[in-house]
Amino acid sequence: MNLTTKALIVTAALALAACQNPRGGMDAGFGAGAGGVGGPGGIGMTELGDPNDPGSIAHFNERVGDRVFFETDQSSLTQLAQDTLRRQAVWLTQNPQYQILIEGHADERGTREYNVALGARRANAVESFLIQQGVTASRLRTTSYGKERPVEACPEARCWNQNRRAVTVVQ
Amino acid sequence: MMDLTRPSFVAGLLALAALALAPVAAPAQSGPLRIEVTEGVIAPVPYAIPDFVPENAAAAQYAGAIARVVANNLTGTGLLREIPRDAHVGRITSFDSPVQFSDWRAINAQALITGAARLDGQQLRVKFRLFDVVSGQQMGDGLQFDGTATNWRRMAHRVSDAIYTRLTGEGGYFDSRVVFVAESGPRENRRKQLAIMDQDGENVQYLTDGGTLVLAPRFSPRGERVLYTSYEGGTPRVVLMDLASRSRQLLADQPGTMTFAPRFAPNGQSVIFSLSVGGTTNLYALDLGSGQRVQLTNTAAIDTAPSFSPDGGRIVFESDRSGTSQLYVMPASGGQAQRISSGEGRYSTPVWSPRGDLIAFTKSQGGRFHIGVMRTDGSNERLLTSSFLDEGPTWAPNGRVIMFTREAAGGDPQIFSVDISGRNLRRVPSPGPASDPAWSPLLP
Numbered sequence: 001m002n003l004t005t006k007a008l009i010v011t012a013a014l015a016l017a018a019c020q021n022p023r024g025g026m027d028a029g030f031g032a033g034a035g036g037v038g039g040p041g042g043i044g045m046t047e048l049g050d051p052n053d054p055g056s057i058a059h060f061n062e063r064v065g066d067r068v069f070f071e072t073d074q075s076s077l078t079q080l081a082q083d084t085l086r087r088q089a090v091w092l093t094q095n096p097q098y099q100i101l102i103e104g105h106a107d108e109r110g111t112r113e114y115n116v117a118l119g120a121r122r123a124n125a126v127e128s129f130l131i132q133q134g135v136t137a138s139r140l141r142t143t144s145y146g147k148e149r150p151v152e153a154c155p156e157a158r159c160w161n162q163n164r165r166a167v168t169v170v171q
Numbered sequence: 172m173m174d175l176t177r178p179s180f181v182a183g184l185l186a187l188a189a190l191a192l193a194p195v196a197a198p199a200q201s202g203p204l205r206i207e208v209t210e211g212v213i214a215p216v217p218y219a220i221p222d223f224v225p226e227n228a229a230a231a232q233y234a235g236a237i238a239r240v241v242a243n244n245l246t247g248t249g250l251l252r253e254i255p256r257d258a259h260v261g262r263i264t265s266f267d268s269p270v271q272f273s274d275w276r277a278i279n280a281q282a283l284i285t286g287a288a289r290l291d292g293q294q295l296r297v298k299f300r301l302f303d304v305v306s307g308q309q310m311g312d313g314l315q316f317d318g319t320a321t322n323w324r325r326m327a328h329r330v331s332d333a334i335y336t337r338l339t340g341e342g343g344y345f346d347s348r349v350v351f352v353a354e355s356g357p358r359e360n361r362r363k364q365l366a367i368m369d370q371d372g373e374n375v376q377y378l379t380d381g382g383t384l385v386l387a388p389r390f391s392p393r394g395e396r397v398l399y400t401s402y403e404g405g406t407p408r409v410v411l412m413d414l415a416s417r418s419r420q421l422l423a424d425q426p427g428t429m430t431f432a433p434r435f436a437p438n439g440q441s442v443i444f445s446l447s448v449g450g451t452t453n454l455y456a457l458d459l460g461s462g463q464r465v466q467l468t469n470t471a472a473i474d475t476a477p478s479f480s481p482d483g484g485r486i487v488f489e490s491d492r493s494g495t496s497q498l499y500v501m502p503a504s505g506g507q508a509q510r511i512s513s514g515e516g517r518y519s520t521p522v523w524s525p526r527g528d529l530i531a532f533t534k535s536q537g538g539r540f541h542i543g544v545m546r547t548d549g550s551n552e553r554l555l556t557s558s559f560l561d562e563g564p565t566w567a568p569n570g571r572v573i574m575f576t577r578e579a580a581g582g583d584p585q586i587f588s589v590d591i592s593g594r595n596l597r598r599v600p601s602p603g604p605a606s607d608p609a610w611s612p613l614l615p
């Protein structure tokens with residue numbers, strides 16, 4: 001893969017991240033529980049800030065890139081994923097005031113229980129990589145949504161590719 | 172309650188051998204009426220069930236409705252076919268009057284069910300009789316059920332179970348419930364509520380409010396509690412709910428871990444589940460009395476979806492320790508696990524039959540998902556269904572019918588049922604999109 005191609009893929013991934021993560025993850029108000037919008041647990045609110053402000057969560061989500069993608073049934077980090085996570089690690093180290101939740105996700109082509117375990121494995125792969133890159137372990141937590149929270153709901157490979165992901169949620 | 176000396180009933184309890192030995196009793200049927208569940212049926216047995224006789228005016232609202240519930244259950248098995256009431260020649264006006272079999276032979280009924288209902292205050296009495304029309308004999312004695320009128324549907328299910336047992340020699344499954352996940356909202360942020368209903372889709376009640384994501388409920392062996400996976404707090408964790416009080420208890424709550432895929436031991440005293448930590452998922456057992464937790468597997472793989480054998484001695488589970496998800500059996504205390512699945516594809520969510528003879532599972536192969544059954548040593552694999560996504564089998568109390576989740580490509584999930592013969596695939600009614608059914612034992 002030449003550098004131009006790689007740059008194009010990175011740009012595409014960033015554009016995707018920009019349009020897919022308006023809430024800063026599945027559950028910006030973590031304590032409220034997943035899908036808690038409108039529920040009795042209350043609604044969490046996080047200031048995303050201006051993406052042009054390099055210290056803002058919006059900047060992390062949209063410019064650094066908050067997510068990495070996986071092959072079917074895999075939790076190994078592709079070169080592209082490692083590049084994204086290195087950028088994440090730099091930003092997270094520079095912005096130590098934030099806590100970090102890593103959500104692992106799976107596509108819909110597996111059973112519910114297996115996908116929860118697979119999401120956990122993916123979240124752990126990202127967590128371990130970030131720790132290797134110097135992010136303090138005590139700032140990191142992981143969870144897995146299995147196939148419960150797709151970002152793209154079409155029954156086709158192009159959507160499954162987007163759903164096999166780990167999202168780094170800055171809080 | 173039953174007169175075992177009656178020739179027709181004795182014959183009804185005997186297995187296939189009786190059919191072979193019995194003399195030809197009448198045209199179109201040799202020997203007593205008997206339906207083999209395991210074979211399924213290609214031509215369902217025609218039967219008639221007139222409205223039950225109201226024995227007082229107050230019972231009128233129940234008499235017809237109970238017969239309809241029974242008919243819906245029996246016809247729903249696919250083993251029987253109801254002859255429409257407007258085709259009936261005979262009329263049942265008194266529960267105890269002799270049956271004019273010629274009236275029912277005239278419409279080709281092979282079985283006839285008669286019944287009566289009486290309401291005194293809130294006390295409802297329901298009676299029924301089952302007749303083999305061809306031989307002109309009653310199958311077993313009449314049975315009577317007494318209960319409160321609010322339980323009239325359950326009484327109808329008890330009648331259905333008794334009839335099913337007399338016709339097939341198998342235990343019934345109609346007086347049972349299903350706990351499941353009711354779904355609503357967009358797929359990207361699906362609202363999931365725990366719900367419970369009768370096996371025929373009636374009497375739906377919601378157990379959680381939908382504010383928290385919930386997955387995959389499981390009944391306790393006596394049906395009074397359910398285990399499920401809940402995201403209250405943001406990570407998947409096993410919760411135990413008491414159905415009567417709706418009180419909930421977080422099990423195996425340990426920070427930094429995720430727990431899911433719970434299932435009760437057959438004695439109801441302990442729970443097995445998956446625990447994920449550090450990217451590995453292993454199986455654990457938790458004693459509900461002492462709170463003591465024991466690790467059952469220890470691999471770097473994903474070990475999940477455990478299910479006990481009915482005698483409590485063994486556990487079947489899925490693991491990708493070989494590289495893809497396959498089924499394994501190990502002693503209930505852990506230890507050496509034997510792989511039992513050997514075909515192509517990925518195997519998941521094994522569930523031991525309550526009869527102990529079969530293991531149901533989900534299989535994915537070539538882009539399709541199947542519900543299948545195999546013997547407990549992995550032999551005689553049979554796929555019962557095929558679709559874009561079928562998953563998560565659960566057994567009827569008699570081990571003869573399986574419910575599961577089916578999702579069409581891009582569609583909403585629904586609960587379906589299928590016979591272990593692979594016949595009689597049906598959608599189970601639910602108030603909306605529904606998934607993760609778990610079938611209760613027969614109600615006490």
